[in-house]
Amino acid sequence: MNRLVLDAATLFAARMIRLFAYGALSVGLVLYLAELGLSEALIGVVLTATLIGDAAISLAMTTTADRLGRRRMLLLGALLMALAGLAFLLTQQPVLLILAAIIGVISPSGNEIGPFLSIEQAALAQLLPNQQRTRVFAWYNLAGSFATALGALSGGWLAHALQAGGMPALDAYRAVLVGYALSGGLLALLFISLSPGVEVIQVIEASATRPRFGLRRPESKQAVMALSALFALDAFAGGFVVQSLLAYWFYLRFGADAGLLGGIFFGANILAGISALLAARLAARFGLINTMVFTHIPSNLLLCLVPLMPTLPLAITLMLLRFSISQMDVPTRQSYTLAVVAPDERSAAAGFTNIARSLGAALSPLLSALLLANPLLINAPLFLAGGLKIAYDLLLYRRFRALKPPEEQPDAGHA
Numbered sequence: 001m002n003r004l005v006l007d008a009a010t011l012f013a014a015r016m017i018r019l020f021a022y023g024a025l026s027v028g029l030v031l032y033l034a035e036l037g038l039s040e041a042l043i044g045v046v047l048t049a050t051l052i053g054d055a056a057i058s059l060a061m062t063t064t065a066d067r068l069g070r071r072r073m074l075l076l077g078a079l080l081m082a083l084a085g086l087a088f089l090l091t092q093q094p095v096l097l098i099l100a101a102i103i104g105v106i107s108p109s110g111n112e113i114g115p116f117l118s119i120e121q122a123a124l125a126q127l128l129p130n131q132q133r134t135r136v137f138a139w140y141n142l143a144g145s146f147a148t149a150l151g152a153l154s155g156g157w158l159a160h161a162l163q164a165g166g167m168p169a170l171d172a173y174r175a176v177l178v179g180y181a182l183s184g185g186l187l188a189l190l191f192i193s194l195s196p197g198v199e200v201i202q203v204i205e206a207s208a209t210r211p212r213f214g215l216r217r218p219e220s221k222q223a224v225m226a227l228s229a230l231f232a233l234d235a236f237a238g239g240f241v242v243q244s245l246l247a248y249w250f251y252l253r254f255g256a257d258a259g260l261l262g263g264i265f266f267g268a269n270i271l272a273g274i275s276a277l278l279a280a281r282l283a284a285r286f287g288l289i290n291t292m293v294f295t296h297i298p299s300n301l302l303l304c305l306v307p308l309m310p311t312l313p314l315a316i317t318l319m320l321l322r323f324s325i326s327q328m329d330v331p332t333r334q335s336y337t338l339a340v341v342a343p344d345e346r347s348a349a350a351g352f353t354n355i356a357r358s359l360g361a362a363l364s365p366l367l368s369a370l371l372l373a374n375p376l377l378i379n380a381p382l383f384l385a386g387g388l389k390i391a392y393d394l395l396l397y398r399r400f401r402a403l404k405p406p407e408e409q410p411d412a413g414h415a
Helices: 002-035 040-068 070-090 094-103 116-127 130-164 169-192 218-239 243-254 258-286 288-308 312-326 329-339 343-360 364-372 380-400
Strands: none
Touching (some): 002 116, 002 169, 002 258, 040 116, 040 343, 040 364, 070 094, 116 329, 130 329, 218 380, 243 258, 243 364, 243 380, 258 329, 288 329, 288 380
16 A cells, blocks of 8 residues: 555656646747747747647557556656757757657646656556545646646746846746756656556456557447547647747737746646646536536636736736636546546546647647737637637537446445
8 A cells, every 4th residue: 555655646746847847848938939039930830749749659658558568658758858858958940849849748838748647647547446536636636736837937937037137038948948858857767666556457457359549448439539529629729828828928918028927827827726626526516527517618708808808917817717717627527538438448548538639739829829920810819719618618518418437326335
């Protein structure tokens, strides 16, 4: 039991280090690329390349993790994260930056990217009874949100302080990239320390006829494919307002500097993390699907209202209100996905749905960057994101309201 608890703590620590690095990078990434001389269109290409590369790498790693080893895949992901940070640090050539974005693991959004989330979720779900899964996932997301918030604050203020001390902006943003690359190395050390208890073989005997992509039951395939399509729509909408582009919107619209941007997203991610704990309570009472849908719709109505605000304080206030409920669907979504498949299908199910999100979000940052380059369309990304996300919520409720996870079944007390 102590070893399993230590493994869970290691996964939590890895999540916090990773999200701290993602948050720190997200505030200044677009500003860094702009300092390199890249146009808005080329910046959009780089961001899109990160998401396309993430999808391809994640597909290969998550669908084989249960067979080849979850620890091995996590270690490989950490090394790819360090590689991406070094590549962005050492080159200014757009072609090399795009190549590094495709091969490496780098987050333009401040949120999870790469194979980590899918494999860690599968490992945690294996260690937990059904009734505790959503609650622990809520704490897992809270830890990540707090880390993202601290990272955004630290990255923004570090870049601001270095520039205030006379350092060129380009070098100030490079300091953040150094920390990102080092974080990948630290993750590698943590993943090496995991025990064999996180591997699926400890719980489920290997099937003699394991399917190629890890989903052996027809009902699992149907559920995962439908969820993947819907999550892709949600992510496509979210790609218009990834954190780095949202920071750039505040800069263009109101002239917010890096220090203020760090403060904004510190508060936003703190509120998002706290909301995850409330989501677990709501899910226990109203169900996972109901909690996902009926907290997500109001948050996206608020997103549509943000660009209508005439002043920076009002826009920040509505954005923070939006973040206070916008992430309630995250632990519930993660828990639901792993609940409706068999234990030995979890890495694949999480992988497919997270890859679908990466693919869905791949094109929209480029479109958003092009819209931001036009002063007449500067607010369009926020309107598009909010409207498409509401459509996703309605479709999700229609398709999955009748498919209950084990803990919501009539015999859940005997699970």
